[in-house]
Each structure stands twice: as C-alpha cells, then as structure tokens.
Amino acid sequence: MNNVLLRGIGLKKTYTREGAPLEILKGVSIEIxxxxxxxxxxxxxxxxxxxxxxxxxxxxxxxxxLEIEGVNIKNLNDQQLSQFRAQKMGFVFQFHHLLNEFTVLENVLMPFWILKEESKEAEARALLSRVGLMDRLHHYPTQLSGGECQRVALARAMVKKPKILFADEPTGNLDSQNGLIIQQLMFDLQKESGAALVVVTHDENLSQKFSKKLKLQDGRWVR
Ligand SMILES: Nc1ncnc2c1ncn2[C@@H]1O[C@H](COP(=O)(O)OP(=O)(O)OP(=O)(O)O)[C@@H](O)[C@H]1O
Ligand SMILES: [Mg+2]
Structure with missing residues (x-):
C-alpha cells in the first residue's frame, strides 16, 4: 500500500479474567x-x-x-509517546469526556495547553463555527445537549489537525438526528483536513457510509 500512515503487525492482546487468560487479539494486522x-x-x-x-x-x-509514519512506537519513551499522540491523533469516544469546569472554547483549546504550546484560538473558533457552536463558546458542557457536547469533542479532536481521527461509537449515545449530524461533520472535517478516519461502530446507518470495513471475530479479522 502506498502512503501507509499506520501499520499494525501481528498485534496480540490477552486479558486475564477470573484468573484465566482471555485472548482478545490473536495476531491482528492492519494498514491505514x-x-x-x-x-x-x-x-x-x-x-x-x-x-x-x-x-x-x-x-x-x-x-x-505498531508503526506510525514509519516510526515504531517501541522506540519512543513515555513522554515522546504522549507528545506523538497529542500531535498526530484525535479521539472521539461514545461519551464526550469534556471537562465540565472549562468552557466550550477552553475545552477545544485544551490540546494546546496540554502540549504547552501557544493556543491557536482562531483555529478553535473556526472549528466551533464549523460545528455550529459559535454562540456557545463561553457555555459550560453541563449547559449543552449531548449532541452539542459531542460536536465540541469533535472540534477538540480536530484542533491540532491530526493525521488520524479515531472515533469509538461516536454516535452511540445520541438520538438518530444528532447521530446524523455528528456523522456528517466527522466526514466533512476528515475530508477538509485530509486526516485518516477510523470509526468503531454498531450503528448500521453509520457503517454503511464506509467503503472499507473490517470485522473482528474471535480475535481475528473475518470477512
Ligand atoms: N482491562 C481489561 N481487563 C480484563 N478484560 C478486559 C479489559 N478490557 C477489555 N476486556 C475484555 O476484553 C474484551 C474486548 O473488549 P473491548 O472493549 O475491546 O470490546 P468491544 O468490541 O469494544 O465491545 P463493545 O462493542 O461492547 O464496546 C471484552 O470481553 C472485555 O471484557
Ligand atoms: Mg468498545
């Protein structure tokens, strides 16, 4: 594959449950x-x-x-790894994980603060405008609906212009109308930014929008 951004080779993961090993990933490879x-x-x-x-x-x-842009992450120490993650990756989860004591704008600026970088406030405002929340900049997450919080989470995930956006059940906690809004914004922002997008979902409506799908079963990819 040309332009490989991320390559996972023979990934294995075993958890222990009630003293017994539980093999979750039995040697899974993936290229994005x-x-x-x-x-x-x-x-x-x-x-x-x-x-x-x-x-x-x-x-x-x-x-x-796991190689990202040709770098094997085993060669990075913890600090390099968290920098690498914050610079190159954005995450959206089923629950928004916004910080309730910070405003919408502050939540979107958080990635800059964490990296001790100069805040690109214009960037944050542009994204919040893009997701339709310009009139909510100084509201707190508790003052927003679930769909609005997820839009803030999406803006926060994109503000550092990640190379890859990971979304784990991004619509799982939303009604269908808000789910559709998040879907559309996610795809639009992905296209505009050129980021790769990896979505985990049960949502048929969402999965139908992808031409490339992978299914995990018994620790491996299945057809
Ligand atoms: N830290 C952990 N310790 C023990 N078992 C774990 C741990 N994390 C996950 N598991 C188990 O590993 C399996 C896979 O979990 P995972 O969260 O990846 O599933 P999933 O496909 O995302 O499921 P869902 O669709 O319900 O979110 C599950 O059986 C889970 O209970
Ligand atoms: Mg899960």
Whole structure:
C-alpha cells in the first residue's frame, strides 16, 4: 500500500479474567493509508475498542508492532509517546469526556495547553463555527445537549489537525438526528483536513457510509 500512515503487525492482546487468560487479539494486522476512512465492526466484546486503543497508543499490545509514519512506537519513551499522540491523533469516544469546569472554547483549546504550546484560538473558533457552536463558546458542557457536547469533542479532536481521527461509537449515545449530524461533520472535517478516519461502530446507518470495513471475530479479522 502506498502512503501507509499506520501499520499494525501481528498485534496480540490477552486479558486475564477470573484468573484465566482471555485472548482478545490473536495476531491482528492492519494498514491505514493517509486520508483513508475505515470502519471497524464486530460484536460486543470482540475487541474493537481494544484494537482502537492500541492503534491510538492509548494501550499497548502484548506482542506485535505498531508503526506510525514509519516510526515504531517501541522506540519512543513515555513522554515522546504522549507528545506523538497529542500531535498526530484525535479521539472521539461514545461519551464526550469534556471537562465540565472549562468552557466550550477552553475545552477545544485544551490540546494546546496540554502540549504547552501557544493556543491557536482562531483555529478553535473556526472549528466551533464549523460545528455550529459559535454562540456557545463561553457555555459550560453541563449547559449543552449531548449532541452539542459531542460536536465540541469533535472540534477538540480536530484542533491540532491530526493525521488520524479515531472515533469509538461516536454516535452511540445520541438520538438518530444528532447521530446524523455528528456523522456528517466527522466526514466533512476528515475530508477538509485530509486526516485518516477510523470509526468503531454498531450503528448500521453509520457503517454503511464506509467503503472499507473490517470485522473482528474471535480475535481475528473475518470477512
Ligand atoms: N482491562 C481489561 N481487563 C480484563 N478484560 C478486559 C479489559 N478490557 C477489555 N476486556 C475484555 O476484553 C474484551 C474486548 O473488549 P473491548 O472493549 O475491546 O470490546 P468491544 O468490541 O469494544 O465491545 P463493545 O462493542 O461492547 O464496546 C471484552 O470481553 C472485555 O471484557
Ligand atoms: Mg468498545
């Protein structure tokens, strides 16, 4: 594949449950190209979030390799890894994980603060405008609806112009109308930014929008 952005090779992950090993990923490989959109499916407990967390460097595989832009993440120390993650990746989860004591604008600026970089407020405002929340900049997350919070989370995920946006059940907590709004914004922002998009979902309506889909079953990809 040309333009490989992320490559996972033989990823294995085993958890222990009630003293017994539980093999969740049995040697899973994956390639994601620059700008590509990919949907990961599979039943509950199949390991979708597990592999997404490993690809996003939020968790580590027991065995196997993960290369991002040709860099094997095993060669990075913890600090380099968190920098790498904050610079190159954006995340949206089922629950928005916004910080309630900060305003909408502050939440979107948070990635700059975490990296101790100069805040690009114009960038944050442009994204909040893009997701239709310009009149909510100084509101707090508790003052917003679930769909609005998820739009803030999406703006926060995109503000550093990530190379890859990971979304784990981004519409899982929303009604169908708000789910559609998030879907559309996610695809639009992905196209505009040229980021790759990896979505984990049960939502048929969402998965139908992807030409590339992978399904996890019994620790491996299945057809
Ligand atoms: N830290 C952990 N310790 C033990 N078992 C775990 C841990 N994290 C996940 N598991 C187990 O690993 C399996 C895969 O979990 P994962 O969250 O990846 O599933 P999933 O495909 O995302 O499911 P869902 O669709 O319900 O979100 C599950 O059986 C889960 O209980
Ligand atoms: Mg999950």
């Amino acid at each position: 190209a620059t700008g590509e959109a990919l949907c990961i499916m599979g039943s509950s407990g199949a390991g979708k979030s597990t592999i997404m967390h490993i690809m996003g460097t939020l968790d580590q595989a027991d065995e196997g390799d």
